[in-house]
Amino acid sequence: MTPLPDLILEPLVRAALIEDLGTYGDVTTRAVIPAGIRYTARLNARAAGRVSGMQIAALAFRLVDPALAVTTKVPDGAACAAGEVLMEIAGDAASILMGERVALNFAGRLSGIASQTADFVAETRGTRARITCTRKTTPGLRLVEKQAVLHGGGFNHRFSLSDAILIKDNHIAAAGGIAPALTAAKASASHMMRVEIEVDRLDQLAEVLEVGGADAVLLDNMETATLTEAVRMVAGRLITEASGNMALGRIAEVAATGVDYISVGALTHSARTLDLGLDF
Template sequence: MIGLALDPLAKRALVEDLGDIGDLTSAITVPPGSGSARLVARTDGVLSGTSVAEAVVRAVDPALEVTWSFSDGDAFHAGASLAEFSGQARSVLTAERTALNFLGRLSAVATRTAHLVGLIEGTGARIADTRKTTPGLRALEKEAVRHGGGVNHRFGLHDAILVKDNHIALAGGVEQVFTRLAARTGHMVQVEVEVDTLAQLSELLALDHARIGQGLPPVVHAVLLDNMGPDLIARGVAQVRAHPAPVIVEVSGGVDVETVRGLAEAGPDIISIGALTHSAGCLDFGLDI
């Protein structure tokens, strides 16, 4: 799916730079002829975005070539030469900024993810993204999370059910939400419910426990413990592990480099972090002629 969308995405990005006229500076100052340039990392990181960078190059000039020395998911150090761009010199310059913008953004997501994955190594927990992505770049940013060693949460509102606190409030409570879920969801739809307190968690698990006791399939596949500290998470995990059906435990809220290890050691399966994508920043790359 990403592959089918790359070319139009690259073209839209280039329109922002080139408008209807093109690269005025290169057209006026650079004579026709071939040239090459090295893509150089200015900082340490993890690479992501090679496919969309290549789409930019194709859109500018199909005759341009990119030869990669690193692949998506590879770690690199400052000063590393990651790729070589070769072809018409004007085309190399025209493609430069848009390609580097994509690479910088996506590699920053992969790098941030890899850092957090490293911080919880050995705990058994996994780092996941959220829907807090740049509009139009969700598929690429979620791919970058995978390049950094993380896992993807749902891709949108369409592919799984995640009942959040506002849904519970508007529905009238946990029991009302559960009743509607039990009546409307089938075996092909994954259901996760966010809880703000252990009392809500107990109520939710009790409702599903009773259903299982009647010989019916469980409704809830995962619970999200929102904005809880390690002690509460550990107690919540213990409740879930005692449940008669397997339930994934996700935690979210208040997660950063200082807190992530303690949260992971409390025993959840997943730690979801919006900052993987919404606050990743941009890595610094240069294209050196």
């Protein structure tokens, strides 16, 4: 996968470094590390998983000190084993220490998302279903968390409210029903913008199919048997997306219903940080 330009990532990393360095910099390092001391540090995986955030970690070190030599050993999107060296950083010891926490925070968080995504994707093998994320992301970090989902083998849903028209239950209620909501969406959508609508009952799905105008249907909080019937009703006319209560243990049976996508908010809002460490 082609990396994002550093130009896009730099504001996020710069803000994190400024937050961590505070108003007076790293007072501990200045107090105890003599100037000019040089070291080679290794960023290690302390648990197995899927790697993400190496580009951001490298950028954190380079923003602190462009003279640091940063060598990525395991790229974003690759699997790693416990004890594997993911990155080496050589140069001024004080600079390495100043970038350490920000680099680890990003890499651990994003690798955790990628690792959890890979676990969900593994449950869909042999089916057409794709695992996709949602907008349930950490404020300000949506871009990199969604990139981590890609590193884990998943797919991205909307990045923002402006990407596509997604008519949910509250929109339907406020618009006066499925038919008026879809009619209004069809009237305002450009030829480049897709329309998806959420349903949680088969009679609602039947109305969507009758009214027309949707490109995709979000099948929300349905039992597995109901999902199977919904896919049969759609018969390939719309993209189908299953959502709601998509725990890891249920993914295989949902994927077997024939849905095109399974959206999982937990990929980003409940992923455990992958245990990483930096050692001199």
